[in-house]
Amino acid sequence: MAIAKAERLMNLALCLLGTRRPLSKRELRGSIEAYLEAGQDDAFNRMFERDKDDLRELGLVIETVENLDGEVGYLARRDSNRLPPVTLDAEEAAALGLAAKVWQQARLAGAASGALQKLRAAGMPEETDPREVHSALEPRIPVHEAAFEPLMLACRDRRPVVFDYRKATAVRPEVRHVEPWALECWRGHWYLAGWDRDRGAERVFRLSRITGKVRSRAGRFTAEVPDVVRVRETVASWAGENADRSARIELRAGAGYPLRARATAVRELGGGWDELEIPYGHGLDAWLVEFGADVVVVEPAELRADVVDRLRAVAKG
Secondary structure, three states: OHHHHHHHHHHHHHHHHHOOOOEEHHHHHHHOHHHHOOOOHHHHHHHHHHHHHHHHHOOOOOEEEEOOOOOEEEEOOOOOOOOOOOOOOHHHHHHHHHHHHHOOOOOOHHHHHHHHHHHHHOOOOOOOOHHHOOOOOOOOOOOOOOOHHHHHHHHHHOOOEEEEEOOOOOOOOEEEEEEEEEEEEEOOEEEEEEEEOOOOEEEEEEHHHEEEEEEEOOOOOOOOOOOHHHHHHHHHHHHOOOEEEEEEEEEEOOOOHHHHHHOOEEEEEEOOEEEEEEEEEOOHHHHHHOOHHHEEEEEOHHHHHHHHHHHHHHHHO
């Protein structure tokens, strides 16, 4: 069975790489013997989707194109799947190896390992192996959200997605139609930056607030994708990293050490409470809510109102 699947994947890859125009599933089914023997349409569709995902996991860039009749086609352009010459010195190879090691405990462990194998085959120095380096400190990036993997693939393949998203101030989730740009990790939380089609503007979504499955949609992006720097700045701004003023809060003694680390001034109030001044930017209200009853916002008034609204939304369930 393993040989049959490998042969089927190879035939599908050759069809996608050898065509000059997008091929529909109907055309691909008629060109590959294993698909003709699949029997019913449902069995073929499941097999084709698995094969397509497996090829993408192996690194093949497969484009999804919709023609004027609304029929979806697939192709793999040779220029998108050609690896340029790789020349890395020992320090560059070590940096890539360290980056791959970061993902060993996350969902990208397989992809990171496969990427290292491809780079070694392309000329990366083999004497630099991050798995042979032992250290008291091991870098890791936690990825617990189920939405991470489908969104990561959608960002890579430039595919629009649909998901249910619950804002911190909302009782029920809303359907969001998004063109995903990039994923960013900030303070242990993952965020998706992209174009919100319903609102006609760029938005940032916290992955832990995505409910249900992320569904892919056919078609091209309607908005221009900005460069990496701009996306990262957007994520930082919406996540609250860019602060342009100060807020005054009361914090229970012995609690909220992350807040204390960011405080510009701390004053003891007595009775088990301290007063802190902290940078105030977009997203601070969502962060303060995480500390529950240990935090009381004194000013500004709009921040206090935002925190109260979020707490009420949480109480309503």
